[in-house]
Amino acid sequence: MAFAPISILIFYVALLWLQHMRVSSALSRNNESDHLALLKFHESISNDPHQILSSWNASNHFCNWHGVTCSHKHQRVTELKLQGYGLRGTVSPHVGNLSFLRNLGLGSNYFHGEIPAELGRLFRLKNLSLWDNALTGEIPINLTSCIELRYLRLSENGFIGIIPNGLGSLRKLEMLHLDSNNLTGYIPASIWNLSSLKVLSVGYNNLEGSIPEEINQLENLIILAIHANKFSGAFPSSLYNMSSLTIISAANNQLNVTQLPHNMFSTLFNLQQFGIAGNQIAGFIPTSISNASSLQLFDIGGNYFVGKVPSLGNLKDLSLLDLELNNLGGSSNSDLDFITSLENCSQLEILSLASNNFGGILHNSIANLSTQLMYLYLGGNQLHGAIPASLGKYLNLIGLSLESNKFIGTIPTSFGKFHKLQILVLQGNQLSGEIPTCLGNLSQLVEIRISENKLQGKIPPIFGKMKHLSSLDLSKNNLSGVIPLQILSLSSLSKLLNLSHNSLNGSLPIEIGTLKALGTFDISENDLSGLQNISVLEYVNVSFNMLDGEVPKEGVFKNASAISVVGYGSFGSVYRGRIESEDKFVAIKVLNLQKKGGGKSFDFECNALKNIRHRNLVKILTCCSSIDYKGQEFKALVFEYMSNGSLDEWLHSLAESVDQPRTLDLDRRFNILYDVASALHYLHCECEQPIVHCDLKPRNILLDDDMVAHVSDFGLARLLSTFNGVPQKQSSTTGIKGTIGYAPPVLEMLTGRRPTDDIFKDGHDLHSYVRTACPNKLLEIVDSALLRKQTQQPSTAVAKEIIMEELIPMHPNEEKAIFSLFGIGLACSMESPKERLNMMDVTRELNQITKVFHSRQ
Structure with a gap:
């Protein structure tokens, strides 16, 4: 009996040990479920350009994988952060099995498809950040089950539908970012109950309705951003009593306020930014605005304020x-x-x-x-009088715009103190006198517009000192003399040089030939001799006298005789000609200026081609912008002649001869693809000003004597400029689209089918045609010309007229190359540009295919 307590103690120790083993076993199983979920997530990634997931392998415990954080106690995944790595793929529904997850950050990637409903299982989730992707579909209602959410950022995607009413049940939500999508409907009433909400950002959608008085229930709201929607009505009076607000952004809506309440600004003592630009607001600016002593940004531009x-x-x-x-x-x-x-x-x-x-x-x-x-x-x-000389005090001035007023007098010499000035706009006034030489001190100037005044005297040579100057407009004044050589030697001029409607005289200097980078050069309405009829000038090597006469079907030129029509484009015809003085054939593209967009196409193509050089781009020799003998405008571009025609002719020609069949084997097609990719890589990544072609199709891919491919026809090219490191689309081609139905030519080269074939209808296209065949039926849709055949002659006399063909099996590396090329073709023809493979990745993958392709024995 004395040993009974010891027996009981042993029993309890054993029981605790068994329980521990049971718990450890359960934890191990749950731990493994996290591991499997991460593996499934990895499988859903189709492209990892920076090899961020290279650490996701068996040699590392998954808690040590890049972007993964685990809890110390149970080794469960609590954080998955992979933002900004350019990952391409879908969000795997298996992420919903990471039941301990608190932070999921996949922003600024290329994820597409819908948000899986399984994310609603993550009841511990506090931060969900999927911004700046290509996600589509509706915001899943299942997310309302994530009751611990504090931060929800789904902005900059393609979500449609309404804002789920259930989001109002997320009582702990502090930041809600849904901006830059395609959401419609109203802000649900339940949102106004989120007393913890600090940021409500729904700008750049198609939301409508009004902002209700109940907004004052958001007692901790700091930022209200509802800009660029269709909100209407007046701001509720309760908004003005929300002392927590620091930013109100309501630009570009349909708000209509007759008069802002006088107590509005007196109650917003903590207001730092107030932007309601671009609405339909009428009324006076209240005097009580002076009470908003913390105001840092006050923007009410683009409205109807009066008084x-x-x-x-x-x-x-x-x-x-x-x-x-x-x-x-x-x-x-x-x-x-x-x-x-x-x-x-x-x-x-x-x-x-x-x-x-x-x-x-x-x-x-x-x-x-x-x-x-x-x-x-x-x-x-409607300002008038003289421009105050005292403005010269502002030594930090970068931009000064006084245009379209009634200023008189001279340009103040004190302007010579603006050593940081980049933009000076004085056009449309009544300024007189000479252009002051002190402006020569403004070495940082990029743009000067002093047109439509009463300036007189000679154009001083001072502009030649402005090494950053890209636009100079002195038109519609009373300036005289000759064009200073310093202006014509200014290599930075690239946008505009407008000296028209003055009294300039003399002959046009030969130095005008240095202005090849210039977009627009207008010297009309002067007394200059020489090329006086050219107002838009990119190249000055050829005038109409060198390409004389009409261009009918059998068009005849004076010094460049057209022999035949070799092609037709969207805005003109291409002729094969010969420059007799150089005894060489050329391709002459004559623009149809009667067709809408023909003249612009000429300008766009010149802008695109003026500074680019690459072995796989068609080489422009010169151009002509002049007047023909009938007094009509004439524009033509002269290119190197490509003797083997276009890729379209080789892929789809119906005029093959027995002696010279026009077929392309796999080697030739691969080389052409590589040539085209090299050209696009140069245009997208290596040009000083990146260029997007916008109409790449086999007809615009030309082949020279050695079957080297050259990309041509830049009439629809879109130039991209960079502002603070961010590509910006120029307005020159906004709204212009290429040939309907056409996509990058990879899939067309592999299947032999045009994207416009009759079989593609009812929502089907070449992309879906190939995707459906992946992966097991790809060889069934390959162009038959790529399948090597051998001819056998039957031995029997009866069958001697019958020719039998038998397919030769492909080398395994050829099959791998074709499969890889199909993958590139699909990635390059995705509907959303954000989902497409960029050219750096394309060339990288083609280089990998080259190693496999050329390792055939």
């Missing part, structure tokens, strides 16, 4: 004041009295009063603003 601007002297932290595009002022001398009150705004950097009705004289008091002022925009008003 005088009240004193803003209490806004000492104001850095931006934008009142442009309203109906403020009334052409009275007191319109600008409020500027005196801005003297207390010591942080003011941007002041825009452009496009209003401000009248009166611009007094010297304008010079009492902050010395930090960088941009001053007063254009499009």
Whole structure:
């Protein structure tokens, strides 16, 4: 009996040990479920350009994989963060098995498809960030089961449908970002119950309705961003009592306010940014705005505010004041009295009063603003009198715009102090006198517009010192003399040189040939001799006298005789000609200027080709922009002649001869694909100004004597500029699209089918045709010309007229190459541009295929 307590103790220890083993076993099984979920996620990634997931292998425990964080105690996945790595694929539904997950961050990648409903299982999830992808479909209602969510960011995708009403049940939600999608409907009423919400951002959608009084229930709201939607009605009065607000952005809606309440700004003491630009707001700016002492940004541009601007002297932290595009002022001398009150705004950097009705004289008091002022925009008003010389005080000025007013007198010599100035716009006034030579001190100038004034005298040579100048407009003045050689030697001029409607004289200097990078050169309405009829000039090597006469079907040129039509484009015909002086054949593309867009096509193609050189791009020899003998405008481009025609002729020719059948074997097609990819890689990644072709199809891929491919026809090319490192589309080709139905030619080269074939209808296309055949039936849809055949002659006399063909099995590496090329073709022809493979990845993968393809024995 004495040992009974010891026996009981042993029993309990054993019981605890068994329980521990049972728990450990369960934890191990759950741990393995996380491992399997991550493997499935990895399988859903089709492209990892930076090899971020290279650590996801068996040699590392999954808790050590890149982007994965696990809990220390149970080794369960609590965080999966892979933002900004360019990953391409879908979000695997197996992520829903990571039951301990608290943070899922996959933003700024190329994920497509829908958000899997299985994410609703993640009841511990606090942060879901899927912004800047290509996700589509509706926002799944299942996400409302993630009751711990604090941060939900789904912006910059392609979501459609309504905002789920159930999001209002996420009582702990602090930040809701749904901006830049295609959402419709109303902001659900349940959202106004989220008292923890600090950020509500739904800009750039198609939402409608009004903002209700219940918004004041969002007592912790800091940012309200509803810009670029279809919201209407007035802001609720309760909004003005929300002292937590620091940013209101309601630009570009259909808001219509007759008059902002006078107590609005007095209650927003913590307001830092207030942007309601681009709405339909009418009324006065209330005097109580002066009570918003913490205001830093005040932007009400593009509305219907009227009357005088009240004193803003209490806004000492104001850095931006934008009142442009309203109906403020009334052409009275007191319109600008409020500027005196801005003297207390010591942080003011941007002041825009452009496009209003401000009248009166611009007094010297304008010079009492902050010395930090960088941009001053007063254009499009009714200001008159002389431009104050005291403006020269603003040594940090970058942009000065005084255009379309009634200023008189001379350009102040004090402007020579603007050593940081990049933009100077004075056009559309009544300025007189000569162009002051002190402007030569402005070495940072990029754009000068002083047209439509009464300036006189000779154009000084000062502009030759401005090494960054890309646009110079001195047209419609009374300037005289010859064009200074310093201007014609300015290599930075690339957008505009407009000297028209003056009294310039003399012959056109030979130095004009250095302006090949220039987009527009207008010297019309002067007394210059030489190429006086050319107003849009990219290349000046050829005038109409060298390409004389009409161009009928059997078109005949004077010095470049057209022999035959070799092609037709969207905006003209291409002729084979011969430059007799050089005894060489050329291709002459004559634009049909009667067709809408023909003239622009010429300009776009010149802009695209003027500075690019690559072995796989068609080489432009020269161009002509002139007047024919009938006095009609004539434009033509002269290219190197490609003797083997277009890729389209080789893929789809119906005129094959027995002696010279026009077929392309796999080797030739691969080489052509590589040539085209090299050209596009150059255009997208290596040009100083990237270029997107916009109409790449076999007809625009030309083959020379050695069957080397050259990309041609840049009439629809889209130029991309870069602003602060971000590509921006130029407006020159906005809205222009290429040939309907056409996509990158990889799939057409592999299948032999045009994207416009009759079999592609009812929503089907070449892309879906290939995708359906993946992976097991790809060889069934390959162009039969790629399948090597051998001919056998039957031995029997009866069958001696019958020719039998037998397919020769492909080398395994050839099959691998074809499969890989199909993969590239599918990735390059995705409907959404964001989902497509970029050219750096294309060339990288083609190089890998080359190693496999050329390793055949």
